[in-house]
Structure formats: structure tokens, C-alpha cells
Amino acid sequence: MGPEHEHLSEADRLVLDGLRATGKAWIVGGWVREAASGRHETDVDIATTLLPAEVKELFPRSLMVGEKYGTVIVRLGGDVSDGTWEVTTLRSEGSYGDGRRPDQVEFGQSIEDDLARRDFTINAMAIDSDGNVIDPFDGMADLRAGVLRAVGEASERLGEDGLRIMRAYRFLDSAGNMRSMESSLRSAVRENLGMLDVVSRERIGMEMERILGGRNAREVISQMNEDGVLNQVLPEIFCTASPSFCTDPIVNLALLCSEDSSKGSDLAGNLRSALMMGKEPLRQVAFLHGTRNVSVSTEIGGLRRFRAALPPKWQSAFIAYSLGLGQEASEFAEALASLSPLKAGNAPLIDGNTLAAATGLDPGPRLGRLKGLLHRIQIERDLSTEERALSLLDELDWRDSDFEEWLALSWP
Numbered sequence: 476m477g478p479e480h481e482h483l484s485e486a487d488r489l490v491l492d493g494l495r496a497t498g499k500a501w502i503v504g505g506w507v508r509e510a511a512s513g514r515h516e517t518d519v520d521i522a523t524t525l526l527p528a529e530v531k532e533l534f535p536r537s538l539m540v541g542e543k544y545g546t547v548i549v550r551l552g553g554d555v556s557d558g559t560w561e562v563t564t565l566r567s568e569g570s571y572g573d574g575r576r577p578d579q580v581e582f583g584q585s586i587e588d589d590l591a592r593r594d595f596t597i598n599a600m601a602i603d604s605d606g607n608v609i610d611p612f613d614g615m616a617d618l619r620a621g622v623l624r625a626v627g628e629a630s631e632r633l634g635e636d637g638l639r640i641m642r643a644y645r646f647l648d649s650a651g652n653m654r655s656m657e658s659s660l661r662s663a664v665r666e667n668l669g670m671l672d673v674v675s676r677e678r679i680g681m682e683m684e685r686i687l688g689g690r691n692a693r694e695v696i697s698q699m700n701e702d703g704v705l706n707q708v709l710p711e712i713f714c715t716a717s718p719s720f721c722t723d724p725i726v727n728l729a730l731l732c733s734e735d736s737s738k739g740s741d742l743a744g745n746l747r748s749a750l751m752m753g754k755e756p757l758r759q760v761a762f763l764h765g766t767r768n769v770s771v772s773t774e775i776g777g778l779r780r781f782r783a784a785l786p787p788k789w790q791s792a793f794i795a796y797s798l799g800l801g802q803e804a805s806e807f808a809e810a811l812a813s814l815s816p817l818k819a820g821n822a823p824l825i826d827g828n829t830l831a832a833a834t835g836l837d838p839g840p841r842l843g844r845l846k847g848l849l850h851r852i853q854i855e856r857d858l859s860t861e862e863r864a865l866s867l868l869d870e871l872d873w874r875d876s877d878f879e880e881w882l883a884l885s886w887p
Contacts, residue, residue: 482515486556490549491521491604493533494562498525501586501601503563507608508597511618514650521549521562522589522601526582530562537562544580565589587611594632594639595646596624621654623647629663637670641682641708644699648689661702668707679708680750687724687731696720696731705731711745718799725756726792729763730799739764762789763796769887771802773810776855777886782814783821783854784886818859823850825864833865834873845873847883854884 483491494500500523509517523530527542530549538548538559545564550557567583583589586601586609593599596614603609617624623646625632633639643664647654656664671679686695697716699705705714709732718730732742739761747757781790790811797804827838827846836842848871853864 482510483519484556484558486551486558487519487560489551489555490519490534490560490562494521494523494525494530495604497529497533498523499586499604500524500562501603501609503590503601504593504598507600507602508614508618510602511600511608511615512650518558519560521560522565522586523562524565524584526564530564545582566592591626593626594636594642596626597646599626621649621652622657623654623660624657625660625663629657629660630667633663633667633670637667637672637674638678638682640664640667640671640704641674641679641686644695644704645682645685645689647695647698648686648691651690653691653694656698664704665702668703671704671707675751676749677751680752683708683728683750684724687720687727688722690722692722692724692727693718693720696727709745709749711749712742719801721795721799723792723795725759726763726795726799728756729760729792729796732760732764733767733796733800735764759789759792763792766793766796766887767800771797771804771807773807775810775814778807778811778814779817779854779857780851780884781886782811783817784884817854817857819853819857821854824853824858824861825849829861829865833868841873841878844878844881844883845871848873848881851882851884 491500491502500521502519503522504520505517506515506519509515525533527539527545527547530547531537531539534549534551536550536552538550540546540548545566547562549560549562565583565586565588567581567585567588586603590599590601590609590611596612596617598614599610599612600614601609608615612624612626623643643656643660647656686692686699689695693716696705696714700714700716712732713735714731715734716731718733720727720730728746732746735742737745742764743757743761746752746760781793785793794804794808794811797807823846825846827842830836830846830849831838831842834842834845836845849864849867852858852867858864858867
């Protein structure tokens with residue numbers, strides 16, 4: 476048993492031992508790469524000589540997600556572990572017709588053949604049952620040197636699956652350091668940008684989120700910009716890598732688009748079609764985009780509105796976004812943190828019935844807008860009683876002024 480085996484969980488060993496009792500099994504991919512750098516949080520992926528049906532026989536709760544391509548998600552009994560393991564039958568050459576997946580997969584018996592089909596040398600290593608590292612492409616040396624290199628001919632590897640272009644940038648970002656992309660791989664990326672058009676937008680979106688959540692997001696994004704990748708995946712959007720990125724992928728996406736001149740809602744629409752993102756993150760990006768020219772004022776009424784009108788997640792996103800744009804937002808953040816809680820909380824003190832009785836207004840737009848305006852002022856001034864809120868009616872021209880111009884509780 477090699478030293479790496481110490482870091483396997485009891486459940487990992489159960490799966491490996493189960494497969495090895497009938498066939499051969501190797502740990503492959505990310506776990507091997509991360510373990511070599513002293514990190515052990517990555518899932519254990521496994522390659523085996525067994526066919527999917529044989530794996531299912533050993534582990535009856537397995538999910539046959541990609542049986543045609545040899546991939547099974549192994550699950551143990553819930554009392555043992557609720558983890559999952561991606562177990563894939565060894566593959567030998569199968570041809571790729573559409574640049575996304577093999578036309579037909581030929582299963583093999585050799586781990587070296589299987590590794591030869593992988594994308595980058597640092598992902599083409601395996602660990603056998605004795606704990607020995609199998610590394611036919613010198614991935615370990617590239618890992619130590621901080622180099623990202625394709626397995627074999629770079630343009631062939633990218634031609635097999637266009638998503639590998641996005642993966643190349645994700646793997647430039649290693650915990651705390653930047654890897655450099657070996658020159659023939661970088662040339663191949665630039666020559667094969669069109670391959671990205673045959674990859675599903677969802678998969679590109681998922682890789683983009685991982686890249687934007689990395690520790691070196693800004694450097695990686697700068698290089699994607701230089702190499703023409705951003706233009707290929709976000710053709711409708713003006714991208715910039717000049718802001719200071721943080722670690723939140725959604726804030727970073729907003730920073731990436733911060734020099735685009737479209738309205739927030741239009742930007743969100745373009746991002747939706749380019750990256751197939753969900754509604755919630757897109758709403759957040761649209762909100763941030765709309766605040767890019769807002770002054771970060773520490774005026775107390777505005778701060779109270781900021782806190783009452785926005786979900787906490789959006790509040791911290793706005794602060795990170797402003798800092799990323801180089802605005803002096805730290806004073807704003809401090810003022811916000813020292814704000815005392817509202818005496819009456821966030822809810823309006825006055826409901827529609829009370830307001831109708833006090834004003835004699837019939838239910839309708841004027842009454843609704845007046846209720847919103849009173850709520851806004853209540854929050855700004857931190858009013859604590861219904862009487863105080865109703866006394867605002869004496870200072871407002873609520874009978875004759877244009878109610879369309881009255882503001883409800885919102886921010887900015």
C-alpha cells in the first residue's frame with residue numbers, strides 16, 4: 476500500500492476492494508492530481524476493467540448514467556456512506572464525430588490506453604492497487620513545474636471535445652498559483668475556438684462558473700480574453716478583465732461585464748442565452764450591473780433602505796462588486812455594520828385599511844403608491860409607531876401631486 480492510500484475513506488476502500496475482488500481498478504483523474512499536491516478533498520474517480528453491468532451486479536444501487544460510454548455512479552447502502560463514486564470502464568480508442576463525445580466507445584483492458592485518451596498530462600495519472608502512481612505522460616513533472624500540457628497532440632485532443640478548451644483555463648488555476656499553458660496547447664486553443672460552438676451552452680456555463688470562482692480568476696479571465704475565448708463564448712457582451720475579482724463567481728461575472736453598456740435586463744438576457752444560467756444568479760447580475768455608477772453614500776437613510784430593501788446576499792454582493800470596481804466601499808460597509816436595528820423592523824407600520832380610513836382614498840393606485848411611500852420614509856427615518864407614520868400625511872402633498880413619481884421602498 477502506497478502512502479496515498481492513507482487518505483482514502485473507509486467507503487472509498489470498500490468500493491475499490493469490491494471492484495478488485497472481481498477485476499482491476501485504479502484511482503484516476505482529479506484525486507490523483509490533488510493528492511500529489513497534498514490535498515484530499517476531491518471525489519475519488521475510478522477506472523476499472525469491469526463492464527458497467529458487472530459493476531451494477533457488485534453494487535446494486537449504482538446509477539447507470541452513461542452505460543453506453545462505460546460510466547456508472549456507484550452508491551453504497553445509506554448506512555455505510557451517502558457518497559457516490561464515478562466508475563468508468565477502461566476505454567481504448569473510439570472515434571469522436573461531433574467533437575463532443577465518442578461515436579462508439581471501445582472498452583479496453585489497458586490503463587495506459589485509457590490514460591492516453593485523457594485531456595491533460597496532470598489529469599492522465601492513475602494509482603494502482605499497490606499505491607503506485609502510473610504516469611505515462613510525465614504529469615507529475617508538469618504538476619511540479621506548474622505547466623498545463625495536452626496528452627499527445629494538442630489539436631487532436633481539443634478536436635475530440637471542444638469543452639476541453641474551457642477545461643484548459645479552469646486547470647490554469649491551481650490553489651494559490653497560476654499554471655502556464657504550454658505553447659502548443661495555447662496555439663491549438665486559438666486555432667480551435669470554433670469547437671466551442673458545438674459544445675452545449677450549459678456545459679460552457681458550468682465551466683465558466685468554476686473559472687470565475689477560482690483563486691486566480693482575474694489572471695485566467697485575462698488570458699481567455701487575449702486568446703479570443705471570451706469573445707467566442709460571450710459574443711454579445713463587452714468583457715473586461717480590469718476589475719479586481721473576488722471569490723464569488725456571480726459577482727465576478729458582473730465585474731467581467733461591468734463595462735458593457737446594455738441595461739441590466741438586456742445583459743441578463745444575453746448571459747442567459749450564452750451560459751444557460753438560472754434565474755436567481757441572473758437577477759443578481761442584472762441588479763449589480765444597474766448599480767455600477769451608483770455613489771456609495773453613507774447617508775443613514777439610504778443605508779437603512781439598502782438594508783431593508785435587499786436580501787443579505789445581494790448586500791454583500793454589492794459591496795464586493797463596488798470594491799472590485801475600485802470604489803471606496805469599505806466606509807460604506809463599516810457604516811452598514813454599525814447601523815442599529817430598526818425599532819419597528821422592516822415591515823410597514825401602516826396597512827391599506829388604516830391608510831384608507833385616515834385619508835378617505837378609495838382602493839387604487841394612489842392609495843397603493845402612498846402606502847409604499849410611507850413605508851419608504853418609515854424605514855429611512857426609523858419610525859417606531861403607527862402614529863408617527865400617519866403624521867407623515869401632514870407633510871406630504873398626497874391629495875394632488877403626481878403619485879406616479881412617489882417612490883416605494885427600494886435601493887438605490
